[in-house]
Amino acid sequence: xxxxxxxNTASGAATRDRPLxxxxxxxxxPGREPHRVGVRAPWWFVVPAIAVYLFIVVxxxxxxxxxxxxxxxxxxxxxxxxxxxxxxxxxxxxxxxxALVNTLILAAVVTVLQNAAGLLLxxxxxxxxxxxxxxxxxxFAPVVLTPLVAGFVWSYLLSPNGAVNDALTxxxxxxxxxxxxxxxxxxxxxxxxxxxxxxxxxxxVIYLAGLQAIPRExxxxxxxxxxxxxxxxxxxxxxxxxxxxxxxxxLCLIGGLxxxxxxxxxxxxxPGTATETTSTVIYKSAFxxxxxxxxxxxxxxxxxxxxxxxAVQYRLTLRKSH
Amino acid sequence: MHARYTxxxxxxxxxxxxxxxxxxxxxxxxxxxxLKPQSSQTSALAFEFPPTLDNYVQAWNQASLGxxxxxxxxxxxxxxxxxxxxxxxxAYPLARVTRGWSRYTFYxxxxxxxxxxxxxLLPLYATMRDAGLLGSLWSVVLINVGQxxxxxxFLYTMFLRELPPDYEEAALLDGCGPTRSxxxxxxxLLRPVTGTVVILNAVGIWNExxxxxxxxGGSDNTTAPVAIYGFVSQYVSQWPLIFAGLVISVIPIxxxxxxxxxxxxxxxxxxxxx
Numbered sequence: 001x002x003x004x005x006x007x008n009t010a011s012g013a014a015t016r017d018r019p020l021x022x023x024x025x026x027x028x029x030p031g032r033e034p035h036r037v038g039v040r041a042p043w044w045f046v047v048p049a050i051a052v053y054l055f056i057v058v059x060x061x062x063x064x065x066x067x068x069x070x071x072x073x074x075x076x077x078x079x080x081x082x083x084x085x086x087x088x089x090x091x092x093x094x095x096x097x098x099a100l101v102n103t104l105i106l107a108a109v110v111t112v113l114q115n116a117a118g119l120l121l122x123x124x125x126x127x128x129x130x131x132x133x134x135x136x137x138x139x140f141a142p143v144v145l146t147p148l149v150a151g152f153v154w155s156y157l158l159s160p161n162g163a164v165n166d167a168l169t170x171x172x173x174x175x176x177x178x179x180x181x182x183x184x185x186x187x188x189x190x191x192x193x194x195x196x197x198x199x200x201x202x203x204x205v206i207y208l209a210g211l212q213a214i215p216r217e218x219x220x221x222x223x224x225x226x227x228x229x230x231x232x233x234x235x236x237x238x239x240x241x242x243x244x245x246x247x248x249x250x251l252c253l254i255g256g257l258x259x260x261x262x263x264x265x266x267x268x269x270x271p272g273t274a275t276e277t278t279s280t281v282i283y284k285s286a287f288x289x290x291x292x293x294x295x296x297x298x299x300x301x302x303x304x305x306x307x308x309x310x311a312v313q314y315r316l317t318l319r320k321s322h
Numbered sequence: 323m324h325a326r327y328t329x330x331x332x333x334x335x336x337x338x339x340x341x342x343x344x345x346x347x348x349x350x351x352x353x354x355x356x357l358k359p360q361s362s363q364t365s366a367l368a369f370e371f372p373p374t375l376d377n378y379v380q381a382w383n384q385a386s387l388g389x390x391x392x393x394x395x396x397x398x399x400x401x402x403x404x405x406x407x408x409x410x411x412x413a414y415p416l417a418r419v420t421r422g423w424s425r426y427t428f429y430x431x432x433x434x435x436x437x438x439x440x441x442x443l444l445p446l447y448a449t450m451r452d453a454g455l456l457g458s459l460w461s462v463v464l465i466n467v468g469q470x471x472x473x474x475x476f477l478y479t480m481f482l483r484e485l486p487p488d489y490e491e492a493a494l495l496d497g498c499g500p501t502r503s504x505x506x507x508x509x510x511l512l513r514p515v516t517g518t519v520v521i522l523n524a525v526g527i528w529n530e531x532x533x534x535x536x537x538x539g540g541s542d543n544t545t546a547p548v549a550i551y552g553f554v555s556q557y558v559s560q561w562p563l564i565f566a567g568l569v570i571s572v573i574p575i576x577x578x579x580x581x582x583x584x585x586x587x588x589x590x591x592x593x594x595x596x
Contacts, residue, residue, distance in 0.1 A: 040500050041415035046427060049412035049471055052404075056468020057434050060442030060449065067445065074444050121341075128327055129335040131342075137583045138342045141349070144579040144586070146529040148547045149568045152554055153352045156366065156561055163351055163366040197348070202590070209591035258438055261531045264551070279532075282440045287536065292444060299440040310436055 068300045074292040086297035096298050098273040099281040102188055104305075106277060107256030109192040110199075115248050117196055118203020119241075123233075125204070126211045136208070140201035147198065151265025154194040155181060158266075181267050184274035191266055191275055195259070203248045210244030211237070246317045253313065257306055278302045356565035377566035381553070385567045389542070390549035391574065397459055397534070397545060398527045401466035405474050405523055408467065410512060413478030414504055418487065428479060434472035439532075450537060457541030462534050466527050474519045481515040482508075518589040521582070528575050546571040 068086055072079035090096045121139050125132045142150060157163045158180040165177040180190040214237060222236045260279035263269060269276040269284070278298055286295035351366035357373035364370060381387065416428045446465070455461040489511065493503040509516075534545040544552070550571045554564050579586060 040494070041418035041504075042500050043415050043419070043423070045411035045414050045504070046416065049408040049431070049475060050427070052408060052464070052468045053431060053434060053471045056446065056465055057437065057442060057471075060446040061437050063445035064441040064443065074448055124334065124338045124341075127334060128331055129338060130327075131335060131339060135338055135342050136587060137580075138345055140583070140587055140590075141576075141579065142345070143590075144525050144529075144575055145349075146531075146547055146550075146572055146575065148529075148531045148551060149352075149572050150348070152550075152564070152568060153348050156355070156565075157348060157351060161365075163347065166365050166367070197345070205587055205591045254436075254438075258440075261547075264531070265554075279440060282443065283532070283536075286444060286447075296444050299438070299443060303438055303441050306436060306438055 064296055065300055065303075068293075068297045071293055072296075073290075074286065082293075086293040087301070089294055090297045090301055093294060095273050095276055095281055095285075096278075096294065099276040099278050099298070100301070100305075102273075102275060103257055103259070103277045103279075103302075106188060106192055106195075106259055107253055109189065110195050110256040111249060111252040113192065113196045114200050114203050114252050115245070117200035118248065119207050121200060121204040122207035122211055126208055136204075139204055142198045143201045145198065147261040148265050150198050151194060151262040154190075154197075154262075155266045158190050158194075182271055184271050187267055187271060187275045191259075191262055194262055194266065195256070198262075199252075199255070203252070206244050206248050206251075207241065210241045214240045242317070246313075249313060250310070253309055254306060257302065257309075352565055352568060355561055356569045358562045360560060360562045362562060377562045378570065381563055381567035381570060384557075384563075385549055385553040385570075387546065387549060387567065387570050390544050390546045391571070393459060393538075393543050394528055394545040394547075395574070397462050397466070398524055400459070400463045401470070401527050402520055402523050404463065404467045405470050406516060406519060409471055409474035409519065410478050410509060410516065411504065412471075412475050413482050414508060416475065417479045417482035417485075428475075431472050431475050434469075435476070439469060443536075447536065456537060457543055459538070459543055461537040462545075465533050465537070466523075466530075470523050470526070474523065477515055477519055478512065481512065485511060514592075517585060518592055521586050521589045524578075525575065525586075 067079065069081055069083060070079040071082045071085075125135045125139070129135070160177075160179045160182070164180065168174060168176050178186060181187050218236060218240070219232065222232045227235065258279055259277050260283065263275055263277055263280050267275045269280045278301075282295045282298050282302070285291040285298070347367070354369060355362075355366050356377055357375070358364070358370050358377075359374055360377065362370060412431075416424050416431075450456055450461045455464075485508075489507050490503050493507045494500070498506070529547065530545075531547040531551070534548045535551065538544050539548055539552075550567055553567050557563050
């Protein structure tokens with residue numbers, strides 16, 4: 001079908017809106033370009049970017065990792081080494097333990113649901129339905145909404161007398177009505193639902209781009225071979241969407257592991273520690289409780305978790321695509 | 323277009339429209355509650371006549387939203403300009419030079435995508451404090467530029483690798499220096515990816531809460547989300563008033579979205595496909 005909204009090539013140059021010379025559709029793999037004589041790109045063009053990056057990201061991150069082995073309190077210039085004390089403090093701290101578990105649950109739930117919702121929406125708006133362009137705009141709208149504001153709106157809708165409970169009562173499901181954010185058993189999942197609502201449109205757009213990159217001939221060939229809709233999806237579409245799945249899962253995982261805004265807006269980490277995430281605990285222990293060593297050690301633990309999950313995902317997808 | 327509009331398509335269309343309506347409920351609720359009198363006890367989706375704009379007047383005055391919106395705008399504009407000004411030139415040698423240093427520099431920058439900002443949080447906060455930048459817009463601008471650099475450089479580099487160097491070669495043959503040929507030939511050719519970089523960063527930076535809360539909270543330089551956060555905790559449970567403030571704070575970004583939605587959706591998809 002025609003796709004004037006989301007143009008697409010197999011390369012990074014997916015957003016061209018004016019003709020550019022055809023490059024033969026090479027994949028944008030780093031370091032594989034033939035070196036052309038004659039173009040001299042000055043090395044010092046990189047200097048401003050590297051300078052800001054070093055100052056804002058690299059040096060403070062290295063310092064953060066370093067100070068996690070010290071008793072530095074963020075205020076005094078002096079410090080001494082304490083070995084792994086801060087890490088054993090993290091493992092012994094109830095709030096930090098809860099936060100790590102909550103963060104992993106939140107990231108996992110959001111990753112699964114947001115990808116499922118995003119893929120379904122993408123399949124829906126990638127057909128000949130007449131309202132597809134309007135639908136894409138609607139499904140994507142929450143993505144641009146300030147996450148903090150979306151969190152406040154949902155905390156209102158999910159309150160005991162809120163619209164969610166009204167709707168359940170209206171549908172004759174009044175027995176399910178609930179203080180969603182006030183109950184430690186449901187609060188974390190209510191936050192996950194809000195995040196899925198807000199960002200499924202994001203996954204949808206990436207899946208849509210992936211769907212539109214599938215050559216129509218491939219689908220037609222499958223139809224001629226007698227494949228039904230499910231078989232076509234399972235055996236043709238899904239394998240070709242591998243790239244979109246990888247990007248979506250990676251973005252959901254990293255986003256889910258860093259969740260801060262919605263939690264602060266919806267529960268502030270409560271009730272008790274039921275919705276504390278590593279981000280909220282890192283923030284609170286440093287800036288309201290003054291427990292700098294705990295904060296910085298938890299940040300290191302979180303970095304390790306992200307690195308391990310990213311590596312696992314990389315391995316899994318590598319095996320899948322070869 | 324090969325597929326025809328069948329009864330199955332119709333079923334699909336109706337289902338999707340119903341889902342879209344459910345999707346819109348929170349936004350409709352936000353707008354509806356903000357137009358109710360403050361004494362209202364009715365449900366978020368019950369309409370009340372006559373609607374009132376009193377909440378907007380009061381929220382505007384009490385939440386100091388004018389100054390906060392101006393700060394958000396300044397931070398977003400400055401950050402985005404600096405991100406483009408640093409990452410587009412950086413991508414040029416990274417894409418064109420194939421010797422070792424360029425490849426390692428690229429990986430070094432891209433590595434930043436995996437490092438969570440929390441790791442750098444305390445040392446960076448101490449540095450900004452010692453530099454006297456707490457409460458200054460520049461602290462947030464600098465942090466935005468540094469943290470968004472890896473992704474922006476990545477997008478520019480990927481795009482440039484697909485762009486044949488013929489035009490620059492011609493410019494160089496005509497006696498153009500490398501700097502001039504970048505500014506007059508290469509940068510204009512990068513327009514589509516510049517659009518993506520601008521949109522992605524502008525939405526992200528406008529909506530950002532954590533960094534401004536930390537560096538600007540309590541100062542006169544707060545951004546819209548930080549002002550809203552303080553406003554909500556001050557007027558707990560006066561929902562019509564709070565919601566009017568929320569609407570005011572998101573109007574700019576929603577106007578930009580509906581005006582540019584075609585390019586934004588395209589830009590997100592294209593940019594993220596890398």
